[in-house]
Amino acid sequence: MSEIIEAAVVGAGMFGSAAAKHLSRAGVDVLVIGPAEPEAGASTSQHAFGAHFDEARITRRLGWDPVWGALDARSQDRFRDIEAESGIDFFHECGSLVLMARSIDHRTTAILRQCAAESIDVDRLSEQELRIEFPEFACLPMTGGVEGLLERKQAGYLNPRRLVQAQMTIAEAAGARLLRAAVTAVEKDERSGLWHLKVQADGQTRQIRAEKVLIATGAFTNENNVLPAGHRLALHAFTEPNLLFEVADGQLDQMRHLPTVVTVDPEDTGDENMSLYLLPPIQYPDGKWYMRIGPGMQPFVEELHTVDEMVGWYARQQVTPRQTASLTAMMRLLVPSLGPVAVRGAGCIIEKTPSRYPYIGHLADDPGITVAVGGNGHGARGSDEIGRLAASVLLGLPWDCPVPVETFAPLLQSAETRAGGRPAFLKPPFGLC
Ligand SMILES: Cc1cc2nc3c(=O)[nH]c(=O)nc-3n(C[C@H](O)[C@H](O)[C@H](O)COP(=O)(O)OP(=O)(O)OC[C@H]3O[C@@H](n4cnc5c(N)ncnc54)[C@H](O)[C@@H]3O)c2cc1C
Structure with missing residues (x-):
């Protein structure tokens, strides 16, 4: 693949697949890069584990706080349409x-x-x-x-495996491509302004160039070398x-x-x-x-x-x-x-995340790189709206969510050390998972 991709989405999970759908529908040339689900117990690759490899995630519109409530309700209002458009059902209204x-x-x-x-x-x-x-x-x-x-x-x-499948089906129908591979490095070429992604599949390494990158790699984001050198999220x-x-x-x-x-x-x-x-x-x-x-x-x-x-x-x-x-x-x-x-x-x-909310925004103010990570244990049901917002940030579109954009600003890890157990944001009452 020597061409230049318009938008590379790293991570074919819940946020990545939703973002890919919204990007490809907007006419963007999208390449989603992420490994397939490993056979049970058959993988020790740090790139292949995902929080969506299961049969059920709780979903409801009622929210613990207005921010999650808004993400969840907006996503869930679209579930039946996603099922109809993809032909894949995933929502069980029990x-x-x-x-x-x-x-x-x-x-x-x-x-x-x-x-x-x-x-x-x-x-x-x-x-x-x-x-x-x-x-x-x-x-x-x-x-x-x-x-x-x-x-x-x-x-x-909802069945998270099937929701991801549904999102990718719609994305691919709108022109997105899916590469079953792991990204092992993301660097910006300052001269061309392009992003160079090192990609590994079947023991082979190659490079992909993209104008923009969306990082949606879930819990392993800090550990998988998908953020440019020197950056770690507070996660x-x-x-x-x-x-x-x-x-x-x-x-x-x-x-x-x-x-x-x-x-x-x-x-x-x-x-x-x-x-x-x-x-x-x-x-x-x-x-x-x-x-x-x-x-x-x-x-x-x-x-x-x-x-x-x-x-x-x-x-x-x-x-x-x-x-x-x-x-x-x-x-x-x-x-x-x-x-x-x-x-x-x-x-x-x-x-x-210390904010308790997902990060949806540019990393270090660089409009070429956007992150969508931090499900906080309940990101599945709001994933379609999180992906939509990430796509719109990547495209530089006006923010159209009632929750202020700053709420989702990615926080970088600080050098501050933690003494005496968990900080307050990691203690109960935690709210609704
Ligand atoms: C046990 C459990 C119960 C939960 N219950 C609920 C619930 O009831 N309701 C709810 O709404 N949410 C729930 N969640 C949370 C929800 O599943 C997550 O918030 C959601 O899956 C997050 O989506 P994501 O896209 O950020 O991450 P993931 O779904 O984990 O996707 C990340 C993807 O990135 C890929 N990846 C990682 N590194 C690389 C790399 N270097 N290159 C390429 N790809 C890479 C991984 O393979 C993975 O596929 C639960 C989570 C768990 C673990």
Whole structure:
């Protein structure tokens, strides 16, 4: 490939595929560069791991704060159109239940106010109403009791693998090309102003030249040499341990109608914090049905500091005994009647930003390079809007989102050291994953 590409998108994940679609629709010549999903357990390449290689990500319009709420609602409003245009379905409208501790009633009220302003239908359910509507769920021990916010429509879960496939299908139909390869260096040639990308596939290295570059490489962005020399984003990688409970045939009908669940426990009470997320039974590629549970930001969700730690965590796919014990206890408390056939762990990585929002903007004020990273553990449902905004920044179009552009400004890593555990932005109450 000796030609000059107009826009190279590095990373064929949730943000990259969405951005590629919006760019190619705008008539831009786009090359998306990213490896395919590795066979289970078959890869130790730091370029091939993605947070979207799974069957379900919770999606809803109700937001913890107005910024995420705006990204999520705008994306989700387009899900059915994306399905229709690509011919690939990915959105399961089983509903979303958010269980809030009653001690943070003011937050619940603020969320409801925001929902009303955005015409998002939500039912506020008392403990008693929850017991009647969802007898499968037990009341979690959260401060002051529990209440529920139930979105019955336009909420549930999306299949992230299939959403990426859908975005790429639309992008390719609009002229984008996909190169199954890893980028191992990104440098600007100051004389020509072009970006030189070193690309590796099948043991071969070659160079690609592009007028503009979009970096959408998720949690590994700082470790994969995709940022120009001397640049590192303020991005913290964490283990995201999940347990998958295989649902017995006899319980499937009873559990299948359940909504997705997220709980918000305001207390920073270490591993006992009851913030969690739960998916209803979902059929995985092995043909079995699993209910999947994951944590909030309890201390057992550990920070990963090096690329070896990140690769090791992904490649082993083993959650620790401490993580297993806490997640098992949470599942027993929330769904006491579940008698799983088997339980297995699954490990993924989430990345957190000090702003708590994704980075969508130019790196170091260079209009030739844009980043779209920092899903903060819940970037899937807003990915189409994040990709759209990244495409519009790359093209230099006027900002057309109600959230100010500065909110998404990429922050570079500072030399400041952290003492005494996690900084405040990494502590509960974390909000809605
Ligand atoms: C267990 C778990 C549960 C989650 N639950 C939810 C949820 O319920 N709801 C929700 O909205 N979100 C959820 N998320 C978050 C969501 O999945 C992520 O925010 C989202 O996938 C981020 O998209 P991304 O494009 O930034 O990264 P990814 O989807 O990880 O894509 C990045 C891509 O970049 C590629 N790449 C990396 N390096 C290179 C390189 N050098 N060259 C080329 N390509 C490269 C990778 O192969 C990968 O395909 C969850 C995440 C995890 C891990």
